[in-house]
Amino acid sequence: MIRINQITKSYEGTRALDDVSLEIGRNEVVSVIGYSGSGKSTLIKCIAGLEPFESGSIVTDIQPRNGYNGIGMVFSRSNLFPHLTILQNLMLAPVKVLGRPKEEVEEEAIQMLDKVGIWAVKDAYPDTLSSGQRQRAAIARSLMMHPEILLLDEPTSSLDPLSTREVFNVLTTLKDQMTIVLVTHNTDFARSISDRIVFMSNGKVCEEGTPSEIIDHPKERQTRSYINHCMNMVYEITSPKYDHPELNARIEVFCMRYRLPFSDTYSLQLAVEELLNLIPLDEGVNLLVAKSEKGLEIEAALPKSEEPYLSKESIKDDLSYSILEGLCERIEEGTNESNDTVIRMTLKQNTI
Amino acid sequence: MNVEITQTDNQVTVTLEGRLDTVTSSEFEKKLTPYLSMPAVELIMDCSAMEYISSAGLRVVLMAHKSITAKGGRFIVRNLSKEVRSVFDMTGFSRILTIE
Numbered sequence: 001m002i003r004i005n006q007i008t009k010s011y012e013g014t015r016a017l018d019d020v021s022l023e024i025g026r027n028e029v030v031s032v033i034g035y036s037g038s039g040k041s042t043l044i045k046c047i048a049g050l051e052p053f054e055s056g057s058i059v060t061d062i063q064p065r066n067g068y069n070g071i072g073m074v075f076s077r078s079n080l081f082p083h084l085t086i087l088q089n090l091m092l093a094p095v096k097v098l099g100r101p102k103e104e105v106e107e108e109a110i111q112m113l114d115k116v117g118i119w120a121v122k123d124a125y126p127d128t129l130s131s132g133q134r135q136r137a138a139i140a141r142s143l144m145m146h147p148e149i150l151l152l153d154e155p156t157s158s159l160d161p162l163s164t165r166e167v168f169n170v171l172t173t174l175k176d177q178m179t180i181v182l183v184t185h186n187t188d189f190a191r192s193i194s195d196r197i198v199f200m201s202n203g204k205v206c207e208e209g210t211p212s213e214i215i216d217h218p219k220e221r222q223t224r225s226y227i228n229h230c231m232n233m234v235y236e237i238t239s240p241k242y243d244h245p246e247l248n249a250r251i252e253v254f255c256m257r258y259r260l261p262f263s264d265t266y267s268l269q270l271a272v273e274e275l276l277n278l279i280p281l282d283e284g285v286n287l288l289v290a291k292s293e294k295g296l297e298i299e300a301a302l303p304k305s306e307e308p309y310l311s312k313e314s315i316k317d318d319l320s321y322s323i324l325e326g327l328c329e330r331i332e333e334g335t336n337e338s339n340d341t342v343i344r345m346t347l348k349q350n351t352i
Numbered sequence: 353m354n355v356e357i358t359q360t361d362n363q364v365t366v367t368l369e370g371r372l373d374t375v376t377s378s379e380f381e382k383k384l385t386p387y388l389s390m391p392a393v394e395l396i397m398d399c400s401a402m403e404y405i406s407s408a409g410l411r412v413v414l415m416a417h418k419s420i421t422a423k424g425g426r427f428i429v430r431n432l433s434k435e436v437r438s439v440f441d442m443t444g445f446s447r448i449l450t451i452e
Contacts, residue, residue, distance in 0.1 A: 244374055262435070270406055323406070323443060326443070351438065
């Protein structure tokens with residue numbers, strides 16, 4: 001159980017947490033979502049005891065053991081010790097902090113690595129592992145201390161979809177065994193694993209409820225805006241021989257997940273197919289499909305080009321372009337923060 | 353995508369099922385080509401089970417229409433779904449082709 005009562009925390013005069021109260025039950029899984037800077041990471045650092053706060057209180061029902069507060073914390077970067085093997089990373093705290101016998105801890109660490117599916121890399125160093133394996137090792141390291149509360153600060157933010165799935169599978173096995181508080185931007189992840197979702201904005205708890213209440217039927221305008229903002233799908237095309245059926249299937253799953261009508265699925269698949277007919281794919285394209293307050297949007301990031309990719313002069317395929325013009329109310333080219341060229345399209349409503 | 357072609361005298365019926373897109377249009381074109389050289393044929397494209405068409409499919413349809421009509425035949429598209437019809441409308445194909 002975690003009882004957070006009216007805590008307030010500021011960084012150099014800026015309110016990071018503003019009178020936050022929240023109660024989290026034993027073995028409950030709670031995801032905290034919200035824009036960057038909304039206070040969610042600060043909140044779990046306060047719960048972990050890593051950040052002092054100015055007023056209010058945080059009470060848990062955990063009995064400290066050998067100076068360990070019973071709270072495990074996993075960050076977005078795995079923070080494993082690079083000079084230790086994965087097995088050594090797992091063994092360090094139970095032996096040094098809890099004073100447990102080395103042989104017993106080693107046996108448990110091997111079982112733990114088996115549980116999270118990375119037993120085979122127990123003797124490898126963190127740098128040689130995939131990002132998903134490193135993050136699973138970081139979770140396993142936390143679990144070696146038998147925490148009663150596990151706090152995770154954006155554990156999948158630096159992971160690709162496959163690695164995210166690996167971490168998700170590990171966390172699913174922990175459900176009902178401990179209290180989990182998860183800070184994430186991944187609403188799919190939050191929906192799948194959580195008993196309750198808390199949406200934070202400007203250092204306050206703006207709205208909380210079941211995954212369905214928060215993601216499907218948010219009441220507050222800010223929550224709605226955030227959820228819409230998060231409704232997206234990314235797909236990387238690495239060559240002109242991309243897997244078109246797989247891309248279509250991904251768009252279909254995206255539309256089903258957000259209960260979009262068939263006409264939206266058709267429009268998105270058609271717009272993406274026609275766009276990919278018109279742009280070079282040799283150097284790769286990162287596609288983003290999103291549902292926002294503006295409607296259905298598609299972004300394609302390509303290597304920077306001095307000439308526009310979609311100028312009237314450069315279009316050789318009039319049929320594809322006329323379909324795009326028919327489908328879209330906006331087709332623009334610009335650059336992103338990585339200085340790539342980005343084609344942004346917003347689809348008209350009810351064209352198909 | 354499934355393509356079924358039946359022929360009776362000078363009438364050819366092409367029944368399409370599924371998606372006609374960048375992946376499937378070349379296969380469709382291959383199956384259709386032997387019938388495009390027939391003189392004064394009536395080719396009916398039954399699209400009642402066609403779920404999707406993109407520019408790649410429309411190109412094959414246009415090519416078939418041109419080949420058939422150039423030899424004095426008729427090219428008819430039938431039973432378009434609302435969604436597929438809107439793509440024909442958007443591209444002006446509805447004005448060029450005979451749609452029933």
